Amino acid sequence: MEITFEEKQTVAVLHVVPDRIDASVAIQFKDSFRDLIRDWSGPVVLDLQNVVFLDSSGLGAVVAARKLLGAERPLILSGLSPAVDKVMRLTRMNAVFPIHANVDDALATHGNASAA
Template sequence: MEIVMEAKGPIALLHVMPDRIDASVAIQFKDRFRDLVRDWAGPVVLDLQNVVFLDSSGLGAVVAARKLLGEGRQLELSGLTPAVEKVMRLTRMNAVFPIHDTVAEALQAHGVAPAA
């Protein structure tokens, strides 16, 4: 599972590269996420703009990733494609996760100016 971390000031921006988070990669997703944020103390934004399919196992992996951050830390999502947004809305996870339309919007919410 390829997830690329990019430090943007206090934010860990995690770009999910594959176009699917499903049962076949859910465990690798959680393991990779844990490895990337293990030593990060600040906010984490998960960039899902490449993800066009998210099944129940994938959703469970994203929820598990949120729990890995522990108390007082929030996992934010950005760049939801229509199919992923629909899953979040139908499961009411849109009320659990802060969701930003774009990475730039997520960065601005934390006072980080997006790259020009």
């Protein structure tokens, strides 16, 4: 599971490289996420633009990532494909996660707000 870390303003942007987050990589996803944000104290944008498939294990991994951040730090999702967006809507996770069309939109909203 490859996830890259990029620091933008006061926000960490994690780019998910593979096109699937499913049962075969869910544990690796959580471990990679935890390792990347271990020393980060601000909000995190999870860039899912490459992800075209998310199953229940993958959704559980994304929720676990949210819990790793704690209540004080948001996990913002960006770049959802139609299939991933559908999973988020069907499970009502769109009410749990701030979701943006792309990283730039996420940063425009949460980068400025977290810098204040």
